[in-house]
Amino acid sequence: MKKLEDIPKKDPFKAPDGYFDQLPGIIQARITKPKSHTIWIPVLKFALPVVAFIAAGVFWFSDQATQPFEDQLAGINTEELIAYLDNTEFAWEDTEEITEWNEDDVLDFEDRVYSTFTTDNSDLDLLENELIELENL
Template sequence: MKKLEDIPKKQIFAVPEGYFEKLPSKIQDKIISPRVNHVSFFWRWRLQYAVPLLAIATLIIFLLKPSPATISPEEMLASVSTEELISYLDETELSSDEIFAIIEFSDTDAEEIENEAFQFQINDLMLEDLNELNQDTL
């Protein structure tokens, strides 16, 4: 086994001439005249105004957004069109008996549905058609 004293000593690294003599002046130059970075000033200015504006916009959106508690179920149902309700019921595999079993109607609701289902509203065109049919049969 080799001993440490037996290993030859070589100078592997070389320092450029005059490096240590010029080093203090290079450090002083960097300390005395710092470079101004225009890009950082630009970004700092942008962030200075963008962050508060973003916070204000988020707050306004949060405050103006209607909460689900303020919207009644009747309003939510009124916002859905009849065509959308019909297409939804057609696509689901629920029968009308199953739907009526799920929904609990009060007496007034049942009466309103019954009146609406069995009430005929005759408009002017229907009246004219009925008159024509009557005249044809006579």
């Protein structure tokens, strides 16, 4: 039987040359590495989905708000719109209260209405004759 004490005692494992010169520096670099990176990773893991969710919400609602009025109107079902108008008492008084007409607005409105008339002198003569005939009756 082979005895352990017959074998010369020696450590057979050798580190590569220069290993122990470099190791303290490597360890020093690891322990002095800024910790912010490792601290922020767990925070970001939860914060990023929240930020992404909020960004998606902002984008969605801003997109809704900027959609052209005509497009929004086209999206409404005609039958639903008629039903809504039939069942809703529209208060004209409210709109009149909101709209304030001054004298310039009235004159401007008058000009715009008159400008839509396409009359020439013959029309005016005809109207004038009709007025005379009415007066003679």
